[in-house]
Amino acid sequence: MQVHENFCLKKFNTFGIDAYTRWFAEISLQNDYDELLRFYHEQKIPLLPLGGGSNLLFTENFDGIIAKISTRGITIISEDDRSTIVDAAAGEPWEHLIAFCITNELYGLENLSGIPGQVGSSPIQNIGAYGVEVKNCISEVYAINIDDGSRSKFSDRECQFGYRDSIFKREMKGRVIITDVVFRLSKIRHFNLGYGGVAEEVQQISQVPDLASVSKAICNIRDKKIPNPKETGSAGSFFKNPLIDNDLFFNLKEQYPDIPHFTAADDRHKLAAAWLIDRCGWKGYRKGDAGVNKLQPLILVNYGTASGSEIVDLARQIQNSVFEKFGVYLEPEVNIL
Ligand code: EPU
Secondary structure: OOEEEEEEOHHHOOOOOOOEEEEEEEEOOHHHHHHHHHHHHHHOOOEEEEOOOOOEEOOOOEEEEEEEEOOOOEEEEEEOOOEEEEEEEOOOEHHHHHHHHHHOOOEOOHHHOOOOOEHHHOOOOOOEEOOEEHHHOEEEEEEEEOOOOOEEEEEOOOOOOEOOEOHHHOOOOOOEEEEEEEEEEEOOOOOOOOOOOHHHHHHHHOOOOOHHHHHHHHHHHHHHHOOOOOOOEEEEEOEOOOEEOHHHHHHHHHHOOOOOEEEOOOOOEEEOHHHHHHHOOOOOOEEOOEEEOOOOOOEEEEOOOOOHHHHHHHHHHHHHHHHHHHOOOOOEOOEEO
16 A cells, blocks of 8 residues: 555545645555554544545645545345345445446446446445435445454444435444445336436437436436536535425425425425525526536536635535525535545
Protein backbone atom coordinates (compact mmCIF):
# COMPACT_ATOMS: atom_id res chain seq x y z
CA MET A 1 0.00 0.00 0.00
CA GLN A 2 1.49 3.29 -1.10
CA VAL A 3 0.83 6.33 1.07
CA HIS A 4 0.99 9.80 -0.50
CA GLU A 5 1.49 12.93 1.55
CA ASN A 6 -0.32 16.24 0.94
CA PHE A 7 -2.52 14.84 -1.78
CA CYS A 8 -4.99 16.79 -3.95
CA LEU A 9 -8.57 15.46 -3.83
CA LYS A 10 -10.01 17.38 -6.78
CA LYS A 11 -10.23 14.26 -8.98
CA PHE A 12 -11.57 12.17 -6.10
CA ASN A 13 -14.77 14.09 -5.35
CA THR A 14 -17.49 14.63 -7.95
CA PHE A 15 -18.09 18.19 -6.69
CA GLY A 16 -14.56 18.88 -7.99
CA ILE A 17 -13.53 20.71 -4.82
CA ASP A 18 -9.85 21.57 -4.70
CA ALA A 19 -9.10 20.28 -1.19
CA TYR A 20 -6.04 18.42 0.11
CA THR A 21 -5.60 15.50 2.47
CA ARG A 22 -2.55 15.05 4.69
CA TRP A 23 -2.28 11.37 3.72
CA PHE A 24 -3.85 9.36 0.90
CA ALA A 25 -3.72 5.60 0.37
CA GLU A 26 -5.35 3.30 -2.14
CA ILE A 27 -6.75 -0.03 -0.93
CA SER A 28 -6.64 -2.59 -3.74
CA LEU A 29 -6.04 -5.85 -1.89
CA GLN A 30 -7.60 -7.33 1.23
CA ASN A 31 -4.16 -7.15 2.98
CA ASP A 32 -4.08 -3.40 2.41
CA TYR A 33 -6.83 -2.98 5.00
CA ASP A 34 -4.54 -4.37 7.75
CA GLU A 35 -1.68 -2.13 6.63
CA LEU A 36 -4.02 0.86 6.57
CA LEU A 37 -5.21 0.22 10.12
CA ARG A 38 -1.60 -0.16 11.34
CA PHE A 39 -0.76 3.22 9.80
CA TYR A 40 -3.90 4.76 11.29
CA HIS A 41 -3.09 3.48 14.82
CA GLU A 42 0.55 4.60 14.56
CA GLN A 43 -0.31 8.11 13.38
CA LYS A 44 -3.43 8.54 15.58
CA ILE A 45 -5.18 10.67 12.98
CA PRO A 46 -8.72 10.68 11.55
CA LEU A 47 -9.46 8.06 8.88
CA LEU A 48 -11.94 8.52 6.06
CA PRO A 49 -12.76 5.65 3.69
CA LEU A 50 -13.54 7.04 0.24
CA GLY A 51 -15.64 5.42 -2.48
CA GLY A 52 -16.47 7.33 -5.64
CA GLY A 53 -16.53 10.65 -3.75
CA SER A 54 -19.99 11.28 -5.17
CA ASN A 55 -21.84 12.09 -1.95
CA LEU A 56 -19.48 14.31 -0.03
CA LEU A 57 -18.39 17.91 0.11
CA PHE A 58 -15.01 19.04 1.41
CA THR A 59 -15.21 22.44 3.11
CA GLU A 60 -11.59 22.32 4.29
CA ASN A 61 -8.45 20.27 3.89
CA PHE A 62 -8.57 16.85 5.56
CA ASP A 63 -6.04 16.47 8.38
CA GLY A 64 -5.87 12.69 8.43
CA ILE A 65 -5.73 9.73 6.09
CA ILE A 66 -8.12 9.16 3.22
CA ALA A 67 -8.33 5.54 2.05
CA LYS A 68 -9.63 5.25 -1.48
CA ILE A 69 -11.29 1.84 -1.69
CA SER A 70 -10.37 0.18 -5.00
CA THR A 71 -10.88 -3.53 -4.29
CA ARG A 72 -12.48 -5.42 -7.16
CA GLY A 73 -14.46 -8.59 -7.74
CA ILE A 74 -18.07 -9.55 -8.43
CA THR A 75 -18.77 -13.22 -7.73
CA ILE A 76 -21.81 -15.47 -7.75
CA ILE A 77 -21.84 -17.24 -4.38
CA SER A 78 -24.91 -19.42 -4.72
CA GLU A 79 -28.21 -19.70 -6.52
CA ASP A 80 -31.55 -21.46 -6.45
CA ASP A 81 -34.52 -21.47 -8.82
CA ARG A 82 -35.58 -17.96 -7.92
CA SER A 83 -32.52 -15.98 -6.92
CA THR A 84 -28.78 -15.57 -7.18
CA ILE A 85 -26.55 -14.39 -4.36
CA VAL A 86 -23.77 -12.10 -5.55
CA ASP A 87 -20.82 -10.75 -3.56
CA ALA A 88 -19.36 -7.47 -4.81
CA ALA A 89 -16.20 -5.86 -3.46
CA ALA A 90 -16.67 -2.36 -2.03
CA GLY A 91 -14.36 -0.81 -4.62
CA GLU A 92 -16.34 -1.96 -7.65
CA PRO A 93 -17.86 0.96 -9.53
CA TRP A 94 -21.67 0.77 -9.20
CA GLU A 95 -22.02 0.70 -12.99
CA HIS A 96 -19.99 -2.56 -13.14
CA LEU A 97 -22.54 -4.25 -10.88
CA ILE A 98 -25.41 -2.99 -13.06
CA ALA A 99 -23.61 -4.35 -16.16
CA PHE A 100 -23.06 -7.69 -14.38
CA CYS A 101 -26.80 -7.90 -13.62
CA ILE A 102 -27.72 -7.20 -17.24
CA THR A 103 -25.26 -9.82 -18.56
CA ASN A 104 -26.38 -12.47 -16.06
CA GLU A 105 -30.09 -11.61 -16.32
CA LEU A 106 -30.52 -10.71 -12.67
CA TYR A 107 -33.42 -8.45 -11.71
CA GLY A 108 -33.76 -5.86 -8.96
CA LEU A 109 -31.14 -3.15 -9.40
CA GLU A 110 -31.91 -1.91 -12.93
CA ASN A 111 -33.78 1.22 -11.74
CA LEU A 112 -30.57 2.23 -9.96
CA SER A 113 -28.69 2.45 -13.28
CA GLY A 114 -26.64 5.57 -13.84
CA ILE A 115 -26.02 6.31 -10.16
CA PRO A 116 -22.39 7.34 -9.69
CA GLY A 117 -20.20 5.90 -6.93
CA GLN A 118 -19.06 2.50 -5.75
CA VAL A 119 -20.71 -0.64 -4.37
CA GLY A 120 -19.38 -0.10 -0.83
CA SER A 121 -21.13 3.26 -0.47
CA SER A 122 -24.51 2.00 -1.67
CA PRO A 123 -25.76 0.66 1.70
CA ILE A 124 -24.52 3.69 3.68
CA GLN A 125 -27.17 6.04 2.33
CA ASN A 126 -29.39 3.25 0.97
CA ILE A 127 -29.22 4.67 -2.55
CA GLY A 128 -32.58 4.97 -4.23
CA ALA A 129 -34.16 6.14 -7.44
CA TYR A 130 -37.29 5.64 -9.56
CA GLY A 131 -39.20 3.68 -6.94
CA VAL A 132 -36.40 1.32 -5.89
CA GLU A 133 -33.99 1.37 -2.95
CA VAL A 134 -30.88 -0.76 -2.77
CA LYS A 135 -32.06 -2.22 0.55
CA ASN A 136 -34.57 -4.31 -1.43
CA CYS A 137 -31.66 -6.36 -2.82
CA ILE A 138 -29.06 -6.33 -0.03
CA SER A 139 -28.77 -9.49 2.04
CA GLU A 140 -25.55 -8.78 3.99
CA VAL A 141 -22.85 -6.18 4.40
CA TYR A 142 -19.31 -7.14 5.43
CA ALA A 143 -17.10 -4.65 7.22
CA ILE A 144 -13.82 -4.32 9.05
CA ASN A 145 -13.76 -2.65 12.47
CA ILE A 146 -11.41 0.31 12.50
CA ASP A 147 -10.63 -0.09 16.20
CA ASP A 148 -9.28 -3.65 16.26
CA GLY A 149 -9.28 -4.87 12.64
CA SER A 150 -11.86 -7.59 13.35
CA ARG A 151 -14.48 -8.43 10.75
CA SER A 152 -18.24 -8.00 11.14
CA LYS A 153 -21.24 -9.09 9.16
CA PHE A 154 -24.46 -7.04 9.14
CA SER A 155 -27.68 -8.73 8.03
CA ASP A 156 -30.12 -6.55 6.07
CA ARG A 157 -32.15 -6.08 9.27
CA GLU A 158 -29.04 -5.07 11.24
CA CYS A 159 -28.28 -2.42 8.62
CA GLN A 160 -31.45 -0.58 9.83
CA PHE A 161 -32.18 0.81 6.41
CA GLY A 162 -34.46 3.83 6.02
CA TYR A 163 -34.96 6.53 3.41
CA ARG A 164 -31.37 7.61 2.57
CA ASP A 165 -30.36 6.16 5.94
CA SER A 166 -28.69 3.18 7.61
CA ILE A 167 -26.72 2.23 10.72
CA PHE A 168 -23.55 3.19 8.79
CA LYS A 169 -24.63 6.85 8.87
CA ARG A 170 -25.36 6.65 12.60
CA GLU A 171 -23.95 4.25 15.24
CA MET A 172 -21.34 2.74 12.90
CA LYS A 173 -20.21 6.06 11.39
CA GLY A 174 -16.41 6.27 11.58
CA ARG A 175 -16.23 2.80 13.20
CA VAL A 176 -16.20 0.43 10.23
CA ILE A 177 -15.03 0.21 6.65
CA ILE A 178 -17.40 -1.68 4.38
CA THR A 179 -15.42 -4.30 2.43
CA ASP A 180 -18.13 -6.26 0.57
CA VAL A 181 -21.84 -6.11 -0.11
CA VAL A 182 -23.85 -9.28 -0.73
CA PHE A 183 -26.91 -8.91 -2.94
CA ARG A 184 -29.88 -11.22 -3.42
CA LEU A 185 -30.96 -10.73 -7.02
CA SER A 186 -34.00 -12.21 -8.68
CA LYS A 187 -33.91 -14.63 -11.59
CA ILE A 188 -37.59 -14.01 -12.17
CA ARG A 189 -38.31 -11.38 -14.79
CA HIS A 190 -40.14 -8.45 -13.22
CA PHE A 191 -39.87 -4.68 -13.49
CA ASN A 192 -40.76 -1.64 -11.45
CA LEU A 193 -42.01 0.88 -14.00
CA GLY A 194 -44.51 2.78 -11.83
CA TYR A 195 -42.45 5.95 -11.18
CA GLY A 196 -43.67 8.88 -13.29
CA GLY A 197 -42.26 8.79 -16.83
CA VAL A 198 -40.38 5.48 -16.58
CA ALA A 199 -42.89 3.24 -18.43
CA GLU A 200 -43.18 5.80 -21.27
CA GLU A 201 -39.40 6.07 -21.67
CA VAL A 202 -39.05 2.26 -21.72
CA GLN A 203 -41.79 2.02 -24.38
CA GLN A 204 -39.77 4.32 -26.64
CA ILE A 205 -36.85 1.89 -26.50
CA SER A 206 -38.56 -1.47 -26.81
CA GLN A 207 -42.09 -2.89 -26.94
CA VAL A 208 -41.17 -5.75 -24.59
CA PRO A 209 -38.98 -4.41 -21.77
CA ASP A 210 -35.82 -6.26 -20.85
CA LEU A 211 -33.02 -5.41 -18.41
CA ALA A 212 -30.98 -3.56 -21.00
CA SER A 213 -33.89 -1.40 -22.18
CA VAL A 214 -35.05 -0.54 -18.67
CA SER A 215 -31.50 0.35 -17.65
CA LYS A 216 -31.09 2.50 -20.77
CA ALA A 217 -34.44 4.23 -20.15
CA ILE A 218 -33.41 5.12 -16.59
CA CYS A 219 -30.10 6.53 -17.82
CA ASN A 220 -31.96 8.59 -20.45
CA ILE A 221 -34.30 10.04 -17.80
CA ARG A 222 -31.36 10.89 -15.55
CA ASP A 223 -29.42 12.49 -18.42
CA LYS A 224 -32.33 14.85 -19.12
CA LYS A 225 -32.34 16.26 -15.57
CA ILE A 226 -29.27 15.33 -13.60
CA PRO A 227 -25.92 16.91 -14.55
CA ASN A 228 -23.21 14.38 -15.40
CA PRO A 229 -20.61 14.77 -12.63
CA LYS A 230 -17.90 14.16 -15.25
CA GLU A 231 -18.95 17.46 -16.86
CA THR A 232 -20.36 19.61 -14.02
CA GLY A 233 -19.33 19.25 -10.39
CA SER A 234 -22.14 18.02 -8.12
CA ALA A 235 -23.03 15.33 -5.62
CA GLY A 236 -26.52 14.56 -6.91
CA SER A 237 -29.37 15.56 -4.58
CA PHE A 238 -27.93 17.90 -1.97
CA PHE A 239 -30.90 17.59 0.42
CA LYS A 240 -33.21 14.76 1.45
CA ASN A 241 -36.89 14.99 0.64
CA PRO A 242 -38.32 16.16 3.99
CA LEU A 243 -40.76 14.15 6.09
CA ILE A 244 -43.30 16.33 7.88
CA ASP A 245 -46.13 15.65 10.31
CA ASN A 246 -49.88 15.83 9.68
CA ASP A 247 -50.50 19.30 11.12
CA LEU A 248 -47.89 21.07 9.05
CA PHE A 249 -48.86 19.06 6.00
CA PHE A 250 -52.56 20.01 6.10
CA ASN A 251 -51.59 23.61 6.72
CA LEU A 252 -49.38 23.64 3.64
CA LYS A 253 -51.91 21.73 1.53
CA GLU A 254 -54.48 24.42 2.24
CA GLN A 255 -52.12 27.19 1.15
CA TYR A 256 -50.57 25.27 -1.76
CA PRO A 257 -53.13 22.76 -3.07
CA ASP A 258 -50.72 21.55 -5.79
CA ILE A 259 -47.91 20.67 -3.35
CA PRO A 260 -46.39 17.31 -4.44
CA HIS A 261 -46.46 14.77 -1.61
CA PHE A 262 -46.28 11.09 -0.79
CA THR A 263 -47.71 9.60 2.38
CA ALA A 264 -44.93 7.91 4.31
CA ALA A 265 -45.15 5.73 7.42
CA ASP A 266 -46.49 6.98 10.81
CA ASP A 267 -48.85 9.61 9.36
CA ARG A 268 -45.93 11.55 8.05
CA HIS A 269 -45.78 13.05 4.59
CA LYS A 270 -42.81 13.24 2.28
CA LEU A 271 -42.55 16.45 0.29
CA ALA A 272 -40.50 17.04 -2.87
CA ALA A 273 -37.55 19.18 -1.80
CA ALA A 274 -37.04 20.13 -5.47
CA TRP A 275 -40.53 21.68 -5.53
CA LEU A 276 -39.96 23.67 -2.32
CA ILE A 277 -36.63 25.00 -3.62
CA ASP A 278 -38.15 25.73 -7.02
CA ARG A 279 -41.02 27.71 -5.39
CA CYS A 280 -38.48 29.84 -3.52
CA GLY A 281 -37.07 30.88 -6.88
CA TRP A 282 -33.66 29.22 -6.68
CA LYS A 283 -33.71 27.28 -9.95
CA GLY A 284 -30.74 28.28 -12.09
CA TYR A 285 -29.36 30.66 -9.42
CA ARG A 286 -25.61 31.20 -9.60
CA LYS A 287 -23.15 33.15 -7.50
CA GLY A 288 -19.57 32.87 -8.65
CA ASP A 289 -19.13 29.20 -9.49
CA ALA A 290 -21.64 27.88 -6.95
CA GLY A 291 -25.11 27.30 -8.33
CA VAL A 292 -28.47 25.57 -8.31
CA ASN A 293 -29.09 23.23 -11.22
CA LYS A 294 -31.50 24.67 -13.83
CA LEU A 295 -33.46 21.46 -14.40
CA GLN A 296 -33.42 19.76 -11.00
CA PRO A 297 -32.99 22.37 -8.24
CA LEU A 298 -32.30 19.74 -5.58
CA ILE A 299 -28.84 19.49 -7.10
CA LEU A 300 -26.23 22.12 -6.20
CA VAL A 301 -23.40 22.51 -8.67
CA ASN A 302 -19.83 23.69 -8.90
CA TYR A 303 -19.33 25.35 -12.30
CA GLY A 304 -15.55 25.33 -11.89
CA THR A 305 -13.72 26.78 -8.96
CA ALA A 306 -16.32 27.09 -6.19
CA SER A 307 -14.99 26.19 -2.74
CA GLY A 308 -16.79 23.83 -0.40
CA SER A 309 -17.65 26.78 1.86
CA GLU A 310 -19.29 28.65 -1.02
CA ILE A 311 -21.47 25.61 -1.75
CA VAL A 312 -22.37 25.29 1.95
CA ASP A 313 -23.20 29.03 2.13
CA LEU A 314 -25.56 28.61 -0.79
CA ALA A 315 -27.09 25.51 0.85
CA ARG A 316 -27.71 27.53 4.05
CA GLN A 317 -29.41 30.33 2.13
CA ILE A 318 -31.68 27.76 0.45
CA GLN A 319 -32.46 26.11 3.80
CA ASN A 320 -33.33 29.49 5.32
CA SER A 321 -35.60 30.58 2.50
CA VAL A 322 -37.44 27.22 2.39
CA PHE A 323 -37.88 27.38 6.17
CA GLU A 324 -39.17 30.96 6.06
CA LYS A 325 -41.68 30.25 3.30
CA PHE A 326 -42.88 26.75 4.25
CA GLY A 327 -41.68 26.12 7.83
CA VAL A 328 -39.88 23.00 6.56
CA TYR A 329 -36.27 22.14 7.40
CA LEU A 330 -34.22 20.64 4.57
CA GLU A 331 -31.66 18.19 5.87
CA PRO A 332 -28.51 17.81 3.75
CA GLU A 333 -28.15 14.42 2.12
CA VAL A 334 -24.52 15.03 1.24
CA ASN A 335 -21.81 14.25 3.80
CA ILE A 336 -20.28 17.67 4.61
CA LEU A 337 -16.69 17.48 5.87
N1 EPU B 1 -39.92 19.21 -8.96
C1 EPU B 1 -40.21 20.55 -9.09
N2 EPU B 1 -39.35 21.34 -9.82
C2 EPU B 1 -38.28 20.80 -10.44
C3 EPU B 1 -38.00 19.44 -10.33
C4 EPU B 1 -38.84 18.64 -9.57
O1 EPU B 1 -41.18 21.05 -8.55
O2 EPU B 1 -37.59 21.58 -11.10
C5 EPU B 1 -40.83 18.38 -8.13
C6 EPU B 1 -41.84 17.68 -9.00
O3 EPU B 1 -43.07 17.71 -8.35
C7 EPU B 1 -41.33 16.25 -9.04
C8 EPU B 1 -40.71 16.12 -7.68
O4 EPU B 1 -40.11 17.40 -7.43
O5 EPU B 1 -42.38 15.36 -9.23
C9 EPU B 1 -39.70 15.02 -7.57
O6 EPU B 1 -38.66 15.21 -8.53
P1 EPU B 1 -37.78 14.00 -9.07
O7 EPU B 1 -38.64 12.94 -9.67
O8 EPU B 1 -36.70 14.57 -9.91
O9 EPU B 1 -37.18 13.32 -7.76
P2 EPU B 1 -36.57 13.92 -6.42
O10 EPU B 1 -37.49 13.52 -5.32
O11 EPU B 1 -36.27 15.36 -6.55
C10 EPU B 1 -35.28 11.76 -5.81
C11 EPU B 1 -33.90 11.35 -5.39
C12 EPU B 1 -32.99 11.30 -6.61
C13 EPU B 1 -33.56 10.31 -7.62
C14 EPU B 1 -34.98 10.78 -7.99
C15 EPU B 1 -35.71 9.82 -8.90
C16 EPU B 1 -33.68 12.15 -3.11
C17 EPU B 1 -33.00 13.09 -2.18
N3 EPU B 1 -33.38 12.28 -4.40
O12 EPU B 1 -35.21 13.09 -6.29
O13 EPU B 1 -31.72 10.80 -6.18
O14 EPU B 1 -32.77 10.21 -8.77
O15 EPU B 1 -35.79 10.86 -6.78
O16 EPU B 1 -36.17 8.75 -8.19
O17 EPU B 1 -34.46 11.32 -2.65
C18 EPU B 1 -29.59 11.46 -5.37
O18 EPU B 1 -29.90 10.94 -4.31
O19 EPU B 1 -28.47 12.00 -5.55
C19 EPU B 1 -30.56 11.48 -6.47
C20 EPU B 1 -30.33 12.10 -7.61
